[in-house]
Amino acid sequence: MASLPSFRPSRRLFTAGAALAGVGLGVPLLLRAQDRIERPALRICVGEKASFYHLPLSIAERLGYFAAAGLQVQIDDYGSGAAALQALLSGRADVCAGAFKHTLSLQSRHQYCTAFVLEGRAPQVVTGVSLRSLPDYKQLEDLRNRRIGVSALGATTHLAATLVVARANLRPSDVSFVPVGLGASAAQAVRSGQVDAIVTLDPLITQLEQKGEVCVVSDTRTLKDTKSLFGGPMPAGCLYAPEAFLRQAPHTTQALADAMVRALKWLQTASPGDILKTVPPPYLQNDRALYLAAFQKLREAISPDGLIPEEGAATVLRAAAGFEPELAQAHLETGRLFTNEFARRAKQRYEA
Known part of the structure; x- marks a missing residue:
């Protein structure tokens, strides 16, 4: 394999405190279940909602996990990740379900969005x-x-x-x-x-x-092949939002993370019958066997707990630096790219 573009982490990148990113955003370390949800009604934009890339989002919606967390969520499908990103930036949505790579591209242009729960730990391409x-x-x-x-x-x-x-x-x-x-x-x-x-x-x-x-x-439906191509863990689909949203609505963000992590946990043990009964019929494209065969091939790519790997940002940056020249010169702050505080609390909740 040809060597990837060289990448030398800047001091700002890895001293920003990825593990404590939530603190940098001013998010309370402890959120009680009874805390008021600031934005009970909100919109999530997504590109290609019916794809396996965003299956956890559909599961959370279909099984009523958003509602159980106290949210009224409207999911708008824009057909592509780029179009969904534009919907977020234009204010037509509060949160985006899209590629983790978007958070790096945005920050290189001095636009700050933070990923707070991971859908996929491999790109599935x-x-x-x-x-x-x-x-x-x-x-x-x-x-x-x-x-x-x-x-x-x-x-x-x-x-x-x-x-x-x-x-x-x-x-x-x-x-x-x-x-x-x-x-x-x-x-x-x-x-x-x-x-x-x-x-x-x-x-x-x-x-x-x-x-x-x-x-x-x-x-890249398996972790082994993903590492072979990208050189390390490659976080893929995730939920991300403007920094201001996480700062102003931490309880809402926690509720979203709770619903998504609950869906991820369900997917870890769901049977083929469970999957067929839960996903919307159009997703099956009149071929249940094909849908299940595809699901089994990529099941490993689905995040088990919503946590974004700490070294994931470095992998994405290294892989994309030659692809997006502005990233090669960017001094990115990891603590503003993602936080695991919300997903970690959700994981603890569902492990209890």
């Missing part, structure tokens, strides 16, 4: 080579001068694609990255020959695998 376009594919170097489909330029799928081709000592300019979205549009791009390879999520990649349409060459 998978690279598949089209056997229609490249029936004689043998190695990653065969992707030279080929078209690689990604969900959107700048998305995690795009970042993963640049790292995959780097393994063959290919530069990003040696291939063409084509935005094809997710779901049906991405499937059509493969089947029509619009792209020669695809970097996408489940259940699509499992469907393409089962039909013999792609050969998987990189897979």
